[in-house]
Amino acid sequence: MIITADHVSKWYGQVIGLNDVTLQVSPGITGLLGPNGAGKSTFMKLITGQLKPSKGTIHVLGEPIWRNPALYHRLGFCPEQDSFYERMTGLEWVAVLVRLNGVGETRANEMASRALEMVDLTSAAGKKIGAYSKGMRQRIKMAQALAHEPELLILDEPLAGMDPIARRRTIRMIKEWGRAGRSVVVSSHILHEIESMTSNILLINQGRILAEGNVHQIRDLIDEHPHTVHVKADETRALARALLVEDHVISLKFETDALVVQTARPDAFYARLTAIAASGDLGPIHEVTSPDDNLQAVFKYLVK
Amino acid sequence: MVTTTAARTAFFPSALRIFDLSLGQMLWSRRSIFLALVAGAPVLLAGVIRFADVVEPAALPEINGARLGGPALFGLMIWGLYIRFIVPVLGMFYGTSLIADEVDDKTITYLFVRPIPRGSVIFGKYLAYVVCTALLILPSVVVVYFLVVPIGGGSVGAEFPALAADLALLALGIAAYGALFGWVGARVKRPLVIGLVFVFGWEPGVLLFPGYLKRATVAYYLQGLVPHAMPDDSAVSMLMQVFQEIPTATLSVGALAAITLGAIWLAARAVEQREYVLEQ
Numbered sequence: 001m002i003i004t005a006d007h008v009s010k011w012y013g014q015v016i017g018l019n020d021v022t023l024q025v026s027p028g029i030t031g032l033l034g035p036n037g038a039g040k041s042t043f044m045k046l047i048t049g050q051l052k053p054s055k056g057t058i059h060v061l062g063e064p065i066w067r068n069p070a071l072y073h074r075l076g077f078c079p080e081q082d083s084f085y086e087r088m089t090g091l092e093w094v095a096v097l098v099r100l101n102g103v104g105e106t107r108a109n110e111m112a113s114r115a116l117e118m119v120d121l122t123s124a125a126g127k128k129i130g131a132y133s134k135g136m137r138q139r140i141k142m143a144q145a146l147a148h149e150p151e152l153l154i155l156d157e158p159l160a161g162m163d164p165i166a167r168r169r170t171i172r173m174i175k176e177w178g179r180a181g182r183s184v185v186v187s188s189h190i191l192h193e194i195e196s197m198t199s200n201i202l203l204i205n206q207g208r209i210l211a212e213g214n215v216h217q218i219r220d221l222i223d224e225h226p227h228t229v230h231v232k233a234d235e236t237r238a239l240a241r242a243l244l245v246e247d248h249v250i251s252l253k254f255e256t257d258a259l260v261v262q263t264a265r266p267d268a269f270y271a272r273l274t275a276i277a278a279s280g281d282l283g284p285i286h287e288v289t290s291p292d293d294n295l296q297a298v299f300k301y302l303v304k
Numbered sequence: 305m306v307t308t309t310a311a312r313t314a315f316f317p318s319a320l321r322i323f324d325l326s327l328g329q330m331l332w333s334r335r336s337i338f339l340a341l342v343a344g345a346p347v348l349l350a351g352v353i354r355f356a357d358v359v360e361p362a363a364l365p366e367i368n369g370a371r372l373g374g375p376a377l378f379g380l381m382i383w384g385l386y387i388r389f390i391v392p393v394l395g396m397f398y399g400t401s402l403i404a405d406e407v408d409d410k411t412i413t414y415l416f417v418r419p420i421p422r423g424s425v426i427f428g429k430y431l432a433y434v435v436c437t438a439l440l441i442l443p444s445v446v447v448v449y450f451l452v453v454p455i456g457g458g459s460v461g462a463e464f465p466a467l468a469a470d471l472a473l474l475a476l477g478i479a480a481y482g483a484l485f486g487w488v489g490a491r492v493k494r495p496l497v498i499g500l501v502f503v504f505g506w507e508p509g510v511l512l513f514p515g516y517l518k519r520a521t522v523a524y525y526l527q528g529l530v531p532h533a534m535p536d537d538s539a540v541s542m543l544m545q546v547f548q549e550i551p552t553a554t555l556s557v558g559a560l561a562a563i564t565l566g567a568i569w570l571a572a573r574a575v576e577q578r579e580y581v582l583e584q
Contacts, residue, residue: 012581048417051579067576069313072419081582083410085329096325100318100418144414 001062002027002152002183003047008056010042010207017042019207020056025185029178031194032187034204040187041080043204044156047185048077061152073101076145080156080187082137086130090121090140093129097144115147116140120169134161134287142170146177153177155186159193161287164270164277171196190290192227192266226250227266229290231259231273235283242282246272315427318420322428323435330436335401339394339437343444346385350451353377357455364455374458375466378449379530382470386445387477387526392507394437395481396499400489402429403575410582423572430486430568437478442471473529480522480560483567490574514549522563528556 003025010017018039034040045051046058049065049072057064063071085093094112095105103111116125119139124132129140142158155174159167174184174197188194194201203210233239236259240252248265263269277285330336357364364372372380403426406412415425449467453460489495510517511524518524528551551559 050413050416051581067422069419069421072417075417077413077417079410079413081410081413083413085411087329087332097414097418099324100321100415100420102313102317102419 001025002060003185004059005046006057008046008053008058010046010051011054016207018046018053021207021209022056023202023209023212025183025202026200027181027183028200029174029184029186029198031198031201032185032204033189033191033194033201034187035189038189038205039207040189040204041156042207044077044080044154044185044187048075048154073148074150075152075154076148076150078141078145078153078155078158080160082134084129084137084140087128089126089128090116090132090136090143091125093140094144094147098147101148103148111147112143115143118146118173119143120166135163135166138162139166139170142173151182153182153184155184157187157189159188159190161289163285164274164288167193167288168274190266192270226262226264227269227290229261229263229266229269229273229288230255231261231285232257232287232289233259233283233285238282239276239285242276243269243272313419313421313424315421315424318424319428319431321420322415322425323431324428326429326432327435330398330432331439335397336436336440338397339440342390342394343440346381346390347444347447347451349385350381350448354451354455372456374453374455375463377455378452378458378463379466381448381452382445382474383530386441386470386474387530388508388523390441391474391477392481392503392522394441395478396485396496396503398433398437399430399482399485400495400499402426402433402486402571403490403580404495407580407582412580413582416580421576423576426486426490426571426575427568430482430571433482433486434475434479437482438475441474441478445471445474469529473526476529476557476560476564477522477526479564480525480567483564483571484522487567487571487574490571490578518549519559522560525551525556525559525563527551529553 001024003023005021005023008021009019021043032040032043042051046053047060047065049060049068052066059065060071061074065071085096088096091109091112094115095108098108098111098115099105113122113125116122119142121136121139121143124136129137132140138158138161142155145155146153153174158174159170162170171193174186178184178198184197186194186197191201200213202212231239236254236257239259240254243249243259243261244252246263246268248263248268250262250264252262253260261269273285273288276282353364364377403412406415406425412425416422446467449463449470450460453463485495485499488498492498507521507523510521511527
């Protein structure tokens with residue numbers, strides 16, 4: 001088992017973040033799915049040793065994680081927050097963090113360069129992070145997590161804000177990582193994202209693990225609920241025209257610099273959007289985000 | 305006791321890596337502009353005094369009819385400006401922010417998920433603070449020395465040992481205040497408030513009164529190392545003499561070393577044990 005949690009609870013004063021969670025995560029890729037505020041980030045912080053459980057114990061790769069810094073040689077973490085040393089270039093930032101793993105400067109630069117290549121940021125390696133787009137910032141966070149080739153990669157909402165091409169590339173990279181015999185725990189509030197990486201899913205809501213394992217039934221439930229997607233693009237009107245003919249598109253709405261699409265079949269929608277982005281015919285697509293109310297509705301139904 | 309399969313993490317090499325990372329950030333931060341302004345103010349003042357001395361020597365202050373000489377003026381500036389104001393203020397602003405800045409910027413996560421002891425993060429940052437502050441403050445003192453000491457016929461060469469002592473004294477002050485406020489910053493949520501109360505309330509307050517309370521200040525021990533003889537023939541200074549209790553140099557150095565080492569150890573311990581919950 002790569003992660004073992006035994007009756008773990010976490011309180012923030014009077015607020016409960018995680019409630020008596022007992023689980024075992026097997027090697028491979030595992031998705032942690034739940035709406036915002038469900039306890040995903042708390043769980044991620046507990047399994048990365050940033051927080052100490054109020055009750056219970058957590059073991060990662062067979063060892064307790066709290067106050068065990070040596071274990072970080074074996075795991076990499078990509079946090080959710082969009083925070084960086086903005087004045088550093090991407091290469092400098094990743095190299096500086098890799099050096100904290102006890103690696104010399106030359107080797108750290110090599111490892112950082114390779115990690116940037118993996119997330120397709122080589123061309124922006126010398127650019128300051130402050131000038132990166134949202135998608136590039138997500139990818140540079142991934143690069144720092146995987147540069148030291150950890151056994152276990154923990155990714156908190158890694159696809160948030162990525163454009164369709166970067167999203168597809170990142171999903172492919174995570175799957176390759178899993179195929180190479182490494183383990184990944186990835187969180188998201190979008191089932192479609194998680195499902196494109198793994199069928200092994202942990203469902204979390206209100207600080208509790210609701211279900212774990214293969215969740216095709218959940219997927220069917222999700223499909224019954226319209227899925228809303230915000231697409232930031234230059235040519236939103238042309239994009240709307242192209243999407244309007246798709247039978248899975250329920251509604252379209254224009255917002256400032258964005259198109260809000262409701263779809264009945266997220267799979268089909270994301271496949272079409274990626275194809276449009278890859279062709280480049282309708283101009284660049286900058287950012288794709290999905291609010292958590294898609295999943296929230298399903299969870300409401302589930303916990304009834 | 306935690307058993308690990310990976311190599312144990314060493315404290316000092318980790319701290320040196322954090323030092324390396326933090327020094328550049330500190331030197332080129334907005335706070336350093338403030339630091340440069342604070343360190344530049346005495347130089348500007350010294351330049352004005354020197355200019356006044358050249359243009360109108362009679363404009364310089366007198367005490368009981370005797371004109372203040374360059375060495376005494378320099379001593380006054382070291383005590384009044386550097387030791388009592390600049391060093392504590394910089395110690396407070398930098399020390400309290402050693403960890404707080406990373407927490408506020410939410411970048412602390414990247415440091416805490418690396419195979420380094422958490423305590424080494426604050427220790428490395430503290431070392432960077434000491435070097436950064438010393439690099440800006442000590443040259444400013446040297447410039448002030450060369451501008452002020454020759455006034456009234458003071459000898460730059462003869463006063464040089466006093467300058468060396470002043471530089472060492474200021475370095476001790478930078479180290480002690482930084483460590484103390486580093487601990488406060490690692491321990492509490494609003495460290496600046498405590499820092500302001502300590503620097504502008506507690507220290508000047510208790511130093512005025514006789515008794516043991518003054519031993520709970522950093523300034524008291526720094527006072528014991530000041531090499532300059534202060535003017536002591538005014539009514540106020542004669543009154544102060546009654547209450548004045550200056551510690552020996554050995555006691556001062558020992559106490560400052562203990563404050564520095566103790567505070568930095570407590571700071572490292574606080575960072576090791578504390579959970580930093582970042583606002584989403």
